[in-house]
Amino acid sequence: MANPRGEAPAGCGSLERVASEYSENIDRLRATLGQIEAVLNPEQLRARVDELTAQSADPNLWDDQDRAQEVTSQLSHAQAELDKLTGLEERLDDLEALLEIADEEAETDASSAKDLYGELREETTAVEKTLDELQIRTLLSGKYDEREAVVTIRSGAGGVDAADFTEMLQRMYLRWGARRGYPTKVLNTSYAEEAGIKSTTFEVSAPYAYGTLAGEAGTHRLVRISPFDNQARRQTSFAAVEVIPLIEQTDHIDIPETDIRIDVFRSSGPGGQSVNTTDSAVRITHLPTGIVVSMQDEKSQIQNRAAAMRVLQSRLLVLKQEEEEREKKELRGDVKASWGDQMRSYVLQPYQMVKDLRTGYETGNTDAVFDGDIDGFIDAEIRWRATGETTAEN
Numbered sequence: 001m002a003n004p005r006g007e008a009p010a011g012c013g014s015l016e017r018v019a020s021e022y023s024e025n026i027d028r029l030r031a032t033l034g035q036i037e038a039v040l041n042p043e044q045l046r047a048r049v050d051e052l053t054a055q056s057a058d059p060n061l062w063d064d065q066d067r068a069q070e071v072t073s074q075l076s077h078a079q080a081e082l083d084k085l086t087g088l089e090e091r092l093d094d095l096e097a098l099l100e101i102a103d104e105e106a107e108t109d110a111s112s113a114k115d116l117y118g119e120l121r122e123e124t125t126a127v128e129k130t131l132d133e134l135q136i137r138t139l140l141s142g143k144y145d146e147r148e149a150v151v152t153i154r155s156g157a158g159g160v161d162a163a164d165f166t167e168m169l170q171r172m173y174l175r176w177g178a179r180r181g182y183p184t185k186v187l188n189t190s191y192a193e194e195a196g197i198k199s200t201t202f203e204v205s206a207p208y209a210y211g212t213l214a215g216e217a218g219t220h221r222l223v224r225i226s227p228f229d230n231q232a233r234r235q236t237s238f239a240a241v242e243v244i245p246l247i248e249q250t251d252h253i254d255i256p257e258t259d260i261r262i263d264v265f266r267s268s269g270p271g272g273q274s275v276n277t278t279d280s281a282v283r284i285t286h287l288p289t290g291i292v293v294s295m296q297d298e299k300s301q302i303q304n305r306a307a308a309m310r311v312l313q314s315r316l317l318v319l320k321q322e323e324e325e326r327e328k329k330e331l332r333g334d335v336k337a338s339w340g341d342q343m344r345s346y347v348l349q350p351y352q353m354v355k356d357l358r359t360g361y362e363t364g365n366t367d368a369v370f371d372g373d374i375d376g377f378i379d380a381e382i383r384w385r386a387t388g389e390t391t392a393e394n
Helices: 015-040 042-056 065-106 110-138 159-180 209-216 301-332 366-370 375-387
Strands: 149-155 184-191 197-204 218-225 234-245 260-265 281-286 291-295 342-347 353-356
Touching: 015 042, 015 065, 015 110, 042 065, 065 110, 110 375, 149 159, 149 209, 159 184, 159 197, 159 218, 159 234, 159 366, 184 291, 209 234, 209 375, 234 301, 260 301, 281 301, 291 301, 342 366, 353 366, 353 375
Parallel strands: 218 342
Antiparallel strands: 149 197, 149 234, 184 197, 218 234, 260 281, 281 291, 342 353
8 A cells, every 4th residue: 555644745845746645645545445345345244234233133132142242243343344434435535625625725825725734634644544454454364364262372481470471461462452342351361379370361252353363373572671580680581372263153163072071170369269169160171182271260160161162162173274274285385384483572671672573563662562552563464464564663
């Protein structure tokens, strides 16, 4: 996409030149919207909104709470996407009207025209941002990209700093979900003894959550002065992020009872303390693969078992997909690795920088990143996976 930022060209000598630049920018924005509409198909999206609206009006829908929440969530996101598309057409029309008024003012009142061009610049930038968001959405065309996501974070090398880093990453992703209005639900947390957490698993319940977050999977590295070291030495620690699509009933991942072992135990909190007096927590071990899933967030053993089975099925679905991809690569002789062991570094000392080692995207605002401002990284990842583009940001 061209750079229609709407800013006055450097060294422009006349308002006529400014007007010409804005006119070209609006044309580029309109062409980009046309490309996006060709992929997202507003008419098909409108039909989807109508279908979900009819489902949400069914008085029996709320007999199944999970299904009702899924329908209302899908309706909310589909309507928001449709509103963005239809609203952009109107906003582009408004930009052209504003440009026409500014051009007329330029003939009689240069000062007033400059003010109007300033308004035009601000609105053009805002429209471009919305178009960029929708353009990213068109790149999510993978088999499971439209699914909701299950994210697991595990502490790696680095001792207590790694456990603390894992908790920092959990907060980062949960804050990111809150910024976007995506419902999140922590399914299981294993607390470390001194501080932080050993591992955590949570759901992100929004359409295309998996496709959006898939690029976050990999090894994350933190460099900082350790708050747990009385000599204030610099410490490097690691955490692994896993992102899998949430399974649906149509996936048909059958798991024979003979292939699993189910253990029950009491849920525990920080420091190993028991948080209830019954054996409600569930651990399921898939014997053929060795995959282990633990759940303790729900109140009953039945609910924890259902949640654990859902996550286990999701992981087996991903495993099946990976096996199919390996077979395809063997057939075509492709031996390239898809991800490196370390995909992102968070450096807090001796300087502050977060950098994705695959895309080249980086920022010096580490506080904002850990507060959930990671859309720049996610967008760069999606473009990188789709097109191979790399982008450096400071």
